[in-house]
Amino acid sequence: xxLLKTSPNGDMPSAPVAAPRPAALLLATxxxxxTAAERREAALELAAAPDAARDLSAAPDAARDLSAAxxxxxxxSVREAIVTTLVVISxxxxxxxxxxxxxSDDPHLRNLAIxxxxxxxxxxxxxxxxxLASSYPDVRIFAVNVLDAFFxxxxxxxxxxxxxxxxxxxxxxxxxxxxxxxxxxxxxDIPALRAFAARFPEHPFVGFAxxxxxxxxxxxxxx
Amino acid sequence: MTEPAKRALVVDDATTVRMYHRGILEGAxxxxxxxxxxxxxxxxxxxxxxxxxxxxxxxxxxxxDGYAFLRAVRAEPALCSIPAVMISTEREVADxxxxxxxxxNLFLVKPVRPDVLGRCARALAGAGRDIST
Amino acid sequence: xxxxxxxxxxxxxxxxxxxSLRFQDFFYRKTGIQFGPAxxxxxxxxxxxxxxxxxxxxLNAYLVQLRYEDAGGQELQHLINAMTVNETYFYREEYQxxxxxxxxxxxxxxxxxxxxxxxxxxxxxPCSTGEEPYSLAIQxxxxxxxxxxxxxxxxxxxxxxxxxxxxxxGLYEDRSVQYLPASVKARYFTRTTDGRWRIVDDxxxxxxxxxxxxxxxxxxxxxxxxxxxxxxxxLLIYFDEVSxxxxxxAIFDALRPGGFVCLGHSxxxxxxxxxxxxxxxxxxxxxxxxxx
Numbered sequence: 001x002x003l004l005k006t007s008p009n010g011d012m013p014s015a016p017v018a019a020p021r022p023a024a025l026l027l028a029t030x031x032x033x034x035t036a037a038e039r040r041e042a043a044l045e046l047a048a049a050p051d052a053a054r055d056l057s058a059a060p061d062a063a064r065d066l067s068a069a070x071x072x073x074x075x076x077s078v079r080e081a082i083v084t085t086l087v088v089i090s091x092x093x094x095x096x097x098x099x100x101x102x103x104s105d106d107p108h109l110r111n112l113a114i115x116x117x118x119x120x121x122x123x124x125x126x127x128x129x130x131x132l133a134s135s136y137p138d139v140r141i142f143a144v145n146v147l148d149a150f151f152x153x154x155x156x157x158x159x160x161x162x163x164x165x166x167x168x169x170x171x172x173x174x175x176x177x178x179x180x181x182x183x184x185x186x187x188x189d190i191p192a193l194r195a196f197a198a199r200f201p202e203h204p205f206v207g208f209a210x211x212x213x214x215x216x217x218x219x220x221x222x223x
Numbered sequence: 224m225t226e227p228a229k230r231a232l233v234v235d236d237a238t239t240v241r242m243y244h245r246g247i248l249e250g251a252x253x254x255x256x257x258x259x260x261x262x263x264x265x266x267x268x269x270x271x272x273x274x275x276x277x278x279x280x281x282x283x284x285x286x287x288d289g290y291a292f293l294r295a296v297r298a299e300p301a302l303c304s305i306p307a308v309m310i311s312t313e314r315e316v317a318d319x320x321x322x323x324x325x326x327x328n329l330f331l332v333k334p335v336r337p338d339v340l341g342r343c344a345r346a347l348a349g350a351g352r353d354i355s356t
Numbered sequence: 357x358x359x360x361x362x363x364x365x366x367x368x369x370x371x372x373x374x375x376s377l378r379f380q381d382f383f384y385r386k387t388g389i390q391f392g393p394a395x396x397x398x399x400x401x402x403x404x405x406x407x408x409x410x411x412x413x414x415l416n417a418y419l420v421q422l423r424y425e426d427a428g429g430q431e432l433q434h435l436i437n438a439m440t441v442n443e444t445y446f447y448r449e450e451y452q453x454x455x456x457x458x459x460x461x462x463x464x465x466x467x468x469x470x471x472x473x474x475x476x477x478x479x480x481x482p483c484s485t486g487e488e489p490y491s492l493a494i495q496x497x498x499x500x501x502x503x504x505x506x507x508x509x510x511x512x513x514x515x516x517x518x519x520x521x522x523x524x525x526g527l528y529e530d531r532s533v534q535y536l537p538a539s540v541k542a543r544y545f546t547r548t549t550d551g552r553w554r555i556v557d558d559x560x561x562x563x564x565x566x567x568x569x570x571x572x573x574x575x576x577x578x579x580x581x582x583x584x585x586x587x588x589x590x591l592l593i594y595f596d597e598v599s600x601x602x603x604x605x606a607i608f609d610a611l612r613p614g615g616f617v618c619l620g621h622s623x624x625x626x627x628x629x630x631x632x633x634x635x636x637x638x639x640x641x642x643x644x645x646x647x648x
Contacts, residue, residue, distance in 0.1 A: 020636070044605060080630060114283075183381075184419065258626075262626035263626035286630050
């Protein structure tokens with residue numbers, strides 16, 4: 001039998017473990033690192049420190065710095081690494097920086113920001129009010145996409161969804177709210193859903209979506 | 224005489240939208256597969272025994288958006304000539320341009336009407352079964 | 357999280373079709389796994405079992421628990437285990453081993469300069485009781501024509517040190533080896549007096565076992581850029597969004613540029629990370645760290 005030739009047990013060459021670099025240096029490398037690999041490594045090292053969340057949230061500029069770096073970065077793997085770090089930090093500053101990208105013209109950045117805000121969770125709720133006040137329907141839709149991840153935890157978020165269903169002039173904003181309720185809605189959402197359907201009788205999809213979701217959120221024994 | 228039904232792949236992160244488009248396309252004679260984001264869409268299109276005959280693609284999705292999905296599809300020899308309808312809330316002309324540059328054949332604004340989508344789908348891909356609509 | 361129902365309310369005994377679809381949609385979003393209509397009875401039964409086990413008196417209550425109150429992911433793990441078949445055995449998901457031999461290794465070796473003498477490194481993570489790394493070794497020896505031309509190192513890691521100990525011992529029941537051809541069993545195993553199968557010493561010595569925690573950055577740091585192929589099957593599916601995001605970064609880092617990662621049969625990177633490129637080969641879809 002031919003043997004698999006292997007290195008002797010335990011002889012895996014390992015990357016030398018360097019001393020941890022200070023946050024200020026890592027942030028500087030993020031902006032001016034020569035290669036994508038250097039910038040990515042700097043971003044992830046920020047997240048990897050044992051007290052990363054605490055240290056970085058104690059340095060309020062860090063989140064702002066990271067967001068600025070994200071806005072300049074074109075390399076996908078570095079964008080992901082920066083987002084990972086912002087999600088680890090999970091402060092209102094981090095959420096605020098990410099929320100600004102919902103208005104970006106870059107679809108990749110926009111969708112990455114939505115994902116990140118959803119992962120941050122209820123802390124991102126601090127951004128929802130201003131996003132829902134946007135005059136751009138798409139931004140309001142994205143706000144609902146973020147809300148969807150945690151609205152059940154906060155009564156005011158459920159109220160916001162009802163208000164959108166009852167009042168938002170853009171049909172797609174209401175439809176985003178219908179979709180959110182298809183995931184985590186309950187019987188208490190049915191009146192607002194029906195009100196939305198009544199406002200947009202000209203769109204066949206509205207009736208379809210509302211009927212589908214009302215059926216799903218009704219408990220089985222209530223039929 | 225009937226031919227085998229055409230296959231459509233619906234790529235959208237909203238369940239309500241996927242269900243709705245599924246209903247319309249099945250009514251137009253298509254067999255429908257779904258994906259929740261562009262990456263899953265790419266995987267389904269690549270791993271199907273036969274590539275789909277029609278792609279219906281949302282713009283904003285996690286993991287891989289609609290433009291990135293279309294670009295990836297156009298780069299795959301097995302998939303590059305499949306007709307694609309991009310569906311979006313975005314109305315500005317610039318976004319339609321972006322859709323066509325990424326490789327869409329058609330751009331429709333959400334929410335779509337069933338008759339419009341049905342006719343576009345049949346026109347782009349043709350339905351195999353004899354439908355009286 | 358509530359324990360067994362003690363509230364005096366009737367346990368749920370039936371799920372409506374709309375509710376079943378709602379649950380299946382949740383499960384599909386989370387894992388990418390879809391069940392056909394034929395599996396409706398199976399899904400509903402398992403769902404009712406989980407609802408009962410957690411004291412949820414309605415589907416809505418159960419989904420809320422799953423979505424918002426399952427901080428450690430334990431209920432999700434129970435749910436996934438209830439809905440999927442999860443045993444380990446030799447040659448499990450064999451199509452991926454075929455892909456390794458027929459497509460991945462030829463591509464990796466074709467890219468190498470002739471004077472490049474670095475070993476090819478494969479990582480089995482989690483390795484559990486060893487069936488997967490030993491299967492890799494056997495497959496290479498049996499089915500890879502170029503196996504004698506390259507140094508190959510197989511590293512096998514798990515967070516659970518007790519399974520690593522069992523893996524090192526290399527002793528298996530009939531059940532684990534049932535899908536192996538007789539010739540393979542004859543070549544790589546010996547029979548013990550109590551009827552178990554023991555991996556031959558040469559093969560046991562060629563796998564490098566050790567503990568690791570994928571979620572610990574300091575654990576993972578020493579494996580930066582080390583591997584050509586990582587098998588990470590049926591692990592990430594259990595992670596929540598933030599943990600799987602970080603795990604994907606760790607796996608990316610552990611791969612050489614151009615290296616490949618294989619997930620489990622029901623898993624997809626589309627639920628985990630955008631870092632990797634989808635690669636379709638005749639035997640399997642796998643994921644690649646971009647070259648540059």
